[in-house]
Amino acid sequence: MKFFVNVRYxxxxxxxxxxxxxxxxxxxxxxxxxxxxxxVDEIRVIFQGRxxxxxxxxxxxxxxxxxxxxxxxxSPSVQLRQRPLDIPKSQGLNSIRxxxxxxxxxxxxxxxxxxxxxWYLHIQPPKGLYRVRFHVYCRSVCHNVQPGKLRVRCSKCxxxxxxxxxxxxxxxxxxxxxxxxxECQSEGCDGTVAEFYFKCxxxxxxxxxxxxxxxxxxxxxxxxxxxxxxxxxxxxxxxPCSAGHALCLDCxxxxxxxxxxxxxxxxxxxxxYSLECPxxxxxxxxxxxxxxxxxxxxxxxxxxxxxxxxxxxQNGGVLCPxxxxxxxxxxxxxxxxxxxxxxxxxxCGFEFCRYCHETYHEGDCRTSLLAAISADSGDDYRLDxxxxxxxxxxxxxxxxxxxxxxxxxxxNAPTEKSGGCxxxxxxxxxxxxxxxxxxxxxxxxxxxxxxx
Amino acid sequence: MANIATARIKRxxxxxxxxxxxxxxxxxxxxxxxxxxxxxxxxxxxPDTPYEGGNFILDIQIPxxxxxxPPVVKFVTKIWHPNISxxxxxxxxxxxxxxxxxxxxxxxxxxxxxxxxxxxxPDDPQDAVVANQYKESKDEFKNTARxxxxxxxxxxxxxxxxxxxxxxxxNMGFDEHKARVALSTKHWIVEQAMEHILS
Numbered sequence: 193m194k195f196f197v198n199v200r201y202x203x204x205x206x207x208x209x210x211x212x213x214x215x216x217x218x219x220x221x222x223x224x225x226x227x228x229x230x231x232v233d234e235i236r237v238i239f240q241g242r243x244x245x246x247x248x249x250x251x252x253x254x255x256x257x258x259x260x261x262x263x264x265x266x267s268p269s270v271q272l273r274q275r276p277l278d279i280p281k282s283q284g285l286n287s288i289r290x291x292x293x294x295x296x297x298x299x300x301x302x303x304x305x306x307x308x309x310x311w312y313l314h315i316q317p318p319k320g321l322y323r324v325r326f327h328v329y330c331r332s333v334c335h336n337v338q339p340g341k342l343r344v345r346c347s348k349c350x351x352x353x354x355x356x357x358x359x360x361x362x363x364x365x366x367x368x369x370x371x372x373x374x375e376c377q378s379e380g381c382d383g384t385v386a387e388f389y390f391k392c393x394x395x396x397x398x399x400x401x402x403x404x405x406x407x408x409x410x411x412x413x414x415x416x417x418x419x420x421x422x423x424x425x426x427x428x429x430x431x432p433c434s435a436g437h438a439l440c441l442d443c444x445x446x447x448x449x450x451x452x453x454x455x456x457x458x459x460x461x462x463x464x465y466s467l468e469c470p471x472x473x474x475x476x477x478x479x480x481x482x483x484x485x486x487x488x489x490x491x492x493x494x495x496x497x498x499x500x501x502x503x504x505x506q507n508g509g510v511l512c513p514x515x516x517x518x519x520x521x522x523x524x525x526x527x528x529x530x531x532x533x534x535x536x537x538x539x540c541g542f543e544f545c546r547y548c549h550e551t552y553h554e555g556d557c558r559t560s561l562l563a564a565i566s567a568d569s570g571d572d573y574r575l576d577x578x579x580x581x582x583x584x585x586x587x588x589x590x591x592x593x594x595x596x597x598x599x600x601x602x603x604n605a606p607t608e609k610s611g612g613c614x615x616x617x618x619x620x621x622x623x624x625x626x627x628x629x630x631x632x633x634x635x636x637x638x639x640x641x642x643x644x
Numbered sequence: 645m646a647n648i649a650t651a652r653i654k655r656x657x658x659x660x661x662x663x664x665x666x667x668x669x670x671x672x673x674x675x676x677x678x679x680x681x682x683x684x685x686x687x688x689x690x691p692d693t694p695y696e697g698g699n700f701i702l703d704i705q706i707p708x709x710x711x712x713x714p715p716v717v718k719f720v721t722k723i724w725h726p727n728i729s730x731x732x733x734x735x736x737x738x739x740x741x742x743x744x745x746x747x748x749x750x751x752x753x754x755x756x757x758x759x760x761x762x763x764x765x766p767d768d769p770q771d772a773v774v775a776n777q778y779k780e781s782k783d784e785f786k787n788t789a790r791x792x793x794x795x796x797x798x799x800x801x802x803x804x805x806x807x808x809x810x811x812x813x814x815n816m817g818f819d820e821h822k823a824r825v826a827l828s829t830k831h832w833i834v835e836q837a838m839e840h841i842l843s
């Protein structure tokens with residue numbers, strides 16, 4: 193069967209690249225390199241906000257057929273911090289030890305499904321029917337959270353012919369590779385290590401059918417009410433905090449979208465782009481970002497894009513500001529001139545200032561922007577009235593932005609103040625600053641002009 | 645999105661109404677409309693404070709993203725307090741900003757507001773004028789706050805001296821509230837208050 197990975201390098205449609213299913217990220221980079229005529233060492237592959245290392249396989253990174261990753265371009269002389277991040281190490285499953293059975297749920301009696309055009313419909317199961325313990329996100333057929341089946345195979349020959357010497361007793365046994373051993377019964381195979389994977393229990397098996405397991409999604413056998421809407425439903429997401437705060441999946445989705453809207457996710461070096469427990473518990477971040485697939489395809493795509501942007505920004509990079517481009521660039525040095533190099537269809541050719549994201553200029557950003565707006569650029573546009581109109585439109589937009597916003601003193605993000613006090617917190621870089629002084633917020637600001 | 649907010653408010657509202665702790669602290673909560681997006685809170689001034697005997701009305705706005713974002717709360721009743729703006733009624737409380745969690749509930753908010761009335765924090769002021777007065781002359785602050793509680797929050801007794809000074813300025817044609825603000829700001833010296841209004 194053909195195996196594709198969709199690569200997105202900007203806000204345009206992703207490009208499908210055919211690769212070998214058992215190949216590594218390095219092979220993918222080579223494909224990207226050939227396609228865009230880029231040196232392989234200038235490419236970074238980002239998935240769920242973390243960089244994938246060269247020697248990881250698609251399988252180790254949980255990348256199924258037609259998964260979407262982001263590519264960003266890195267200038268060679270800047271050394272990135274090395275992040276050995278092939279596999280999420282700890283799955284954050286505190287003290288939960290669930291007995292694993294291989295019994296499939298009773299035929300046809302599923303506890304929840306997605307009605308056409310709607311979100312989840314929860315059906316309260318009769319008592320005693322809490323048999324489904326594993327949940328997966330089925331990305332091939334159902335595009336939804338579904339009951340999952342645990343499968344075991346030989347890590348060497350990939351056949352389901354391995355007899356384990358000891359059954360798994362906790363999540364770590366199935367999620368951390370190499371913990372459970374056994375003996376492969378296939379002829380000519382001397383495999384001794386068990387490999388676990390999950391598949392969707394709802395539709396008939398397909399050839400390539402593994403589905404990411406959602407270890408925080410639990411059947412609500414304790415009948416815990418959702419921490420947000422307080423309804424008791426059959427399926428909850430339990431955060432990895434000591435209190436084990438639970439949200440129903442509808443509330444989880446709303447919680448994530450609310451936080452995405454205000455860019456309040458956290459970029460964690462060992463996990464990626466993630467969220468903490470909504471009750472503010474310590475050490476409660478979701479450590480398996482596949483849970484964000486619950487948001488649905490559209491919002492998950494948005495999550496992936498914001499995660500990549502956050503990765504680029506946190507590593508000192510910039511996003512190409514040209515409309516429709518948005519390519520991630522990691523330029524070297526402190527020079528404020530950045531070029532989104534047009535090379536084999538990767539970049540758009542726009543030359544811009546690293547700090548104000550406007551067309552490249554010399555000198556102070558704000559002065560040159562005002563000069564650019566006030567300059568009469570009529571001659572160029574007289575030839576094409578449509579162009580002239582569009583230019584007028586953009587000029588007006590820029591003027592409005594300059595008039596109604598102040599730039600964040602740290603990252604220059606144009607900021608509008610719609611109400612509240614003078615104490616500003618940048619939505620992009622989290623810098624706390626004073627609207628009056630345009631500097632870092634101090635106690636003096638609080639005493640002299642907190643509001644008014 | 646709004647469904648979650650409505651379901652949650654309905655349930656919280658029911659619990660606040662029957663909660664004994666809430667009733668004991670003289671806190672009331674009522675709906676302003678049928679859509680559960682605006683609520684009206686009422687808290688009694690805590691005993692042994694300048695706010696004793698007064699009832700303070702709170703305006704509570706529920707965002708569509710509740711409970712993932714906090715409600716917006718402000719005082720409708722005018723109040724003289726270092727952490728509450730005497731102009732807009734705005735309050736700067738961390739539990740309604742960074743310390744807001746999905747698990748926060750209304751009775752907790754109302755109780756926190758009552759606690760704030762009992763224990764002002766002049767180092768985190770919302771009203772600089774009140775905060776300075778609180779730090780420099782505690783007695784003047786207490787008398788002023790007590791007078792505002794009488795004038796706006798229904799406290800039965802008044803300070804005859806302050807009342808007559810407000811009356812004096814009122815008879816000269818000044819607006820009553822403006823006169824009270826000016827006197828409160830200028831240590832209840834009538835001449836200075838007049839200058840303050842005219843400047």
